[in-house]
Amino acid sequence: MTDDFTVVKSKRSRKLKSRKITGVCSDPDVQSHEGIDIAYTMRKITESRNELTSSDFYSSVKDLIEKVFQSDGEKDGTKELPHQAVCYGLGNFSECIIARYQLCLLMAMREHLKIDARECLLYDPKFRNAEIEILGELGFKVIDKNEEGKRPCSLDTRTLFYMPHCGKSLCNNLLWANWRKEHLSNVVIIGNSFTSITDNTPSRLLTKTGGYIQRIYPYCTEVPLPTTFRFTDIFNDTAIHSFPANQLENVPEGFWESPPEPCYEEEDVEFIANKNLL
Ligand SMILES: C[S@@+](CC[C@H](N)C(=O)[O-])C[C@H]1O[C@@H](n2cnc3c(N)ncnc32)[C@H](O)[C@@H]1O
Structure with missing residues (x-):
């Protein structure tokens, strides 16, 4: 598994020469010997970001x-809290256009919500070393182990939690790790629509x-992302899910227990499970 990634700090000052880095990863399944041109990837990210933010x-x-x-x-009268962002399952943005635009949305949201660079974390077991380096250049931190989405906020x-097109298990794990009213009311998930998941999965299967x-699902507020982006397969079936404290008051007794x-x-x-946790 890929537990040997280290946190990459921003090295913005480093000169971005056009250089190729070979992605080497400890998981033999994701090893690649293809070069990634870092400067080219950075340019594509800038272009895509400009396109996205002007849309x-x-x-x-x-x-x-x-x-x-x-x-x-506003609802519970508390003052606005500082923000953090965690992105799981972005994918290989150096070669996949979908992942690249998804990264650009994360960059734009980070700026818009004024999230501190140190508070913006990413993890995907498929990240290649060069992609981890690029994320560092962009001021992101890469989580150094596969936590399987089990991160309490x-x-x-x-x-x-930004989890574009991620599997059910990852999202389910995240909810489990935050299975307390005080935690969930501070969580926002941008990911596959819960409505689609519940509508399209037979109830007995979804239980498992x-x-x-x-x-x-009954206590969550879901706002679908618009479907107006030029490419229709990047943000499709994706929604913003929140768990307002006043809605969580309505859960039945014992809902949060054990x-x-x-x-x-x-x-x-x-x-992808963390084999070290099995
Ligand atoms: C369906 S792909 C989505 C990729 C991309 N965001 C997209 O929309 O095309 C799911 C992604 O989740 C990642 N993933 C799988 N297990 C994960 C884990 N334990 N933690 C974080 N990401 C994980 C995969 O490597 C893959 O990139």
């Missing part, structure tokens, strides 16, 4: 995000493969 799609997303982030504080921070998604850690009998092709 109507992004103007709408910005408004939607802002509303979600503001509304909870901090109670004094609102955490945006995404039981926490199924249980929280949540069992998820254990999946069937393989989720979109989820």
Whole structure:
């Protein structure tokens, strides 16, 4: 597994010569000997970001995000909390256009929500070394181990979990790790629409493969991302999910008690487990 990644700090000052780095990864499945041209990838990211941020799609997303982030504080009278972002499952943005535009949305949201560089973390077991280096150049931190999405959010921070097109297991694990009213009310998830998941998965199967998604769904607020972006397969079926404290008041008794850690009998092709945790 890829637990030997180290946190990469920003090295913005480094001159970006056109150089190729061979991605080497400890997982033989994701080893690649193809070179990645860092300067070229950076240029493509800049171009894509400019295109994204000048689109109507992004103007709408910005408004939607802002509303979600503001509304909870207003409802319970608390002051606005500082923000953090965690991105799982971005994919190989150096070669995949979908992942590249998704990264650009994260960069734009980070700026818009004024998230401190140190508070913007990413992890994908498929990241190649050169991609980790690029993320460092862009001021992101890369998480150094596969936490399988089981990251409890901090109670004094609102955490945006950005999980574009990620599998059910990852999202289900995240909900489990935050299975407390005080935690979930600080969590915002941008990922596959819970409505689509619940509508398209037979209930008995969902109990096994995404039981926490199924249980929280009635108390969650879901706002779909607009479908107006030029490429239709980048932000499709994606929604902003939040768990407003006043809605979480309505859960039945015992709802939060002793949540069992998820254990999946069937393989989720979109989820890579941390073999060190097995
Ligand atoms: C369906 S792909 C989505 C990739 C890209 N975001 C897209 O929309 O095309 C799911 C991604 O989740 C990543 N993934 C799988 N297990 C993960 C884990 N334990 N933690 C973080 N990411 C994981 C995979 O490596 C893959 O890149």
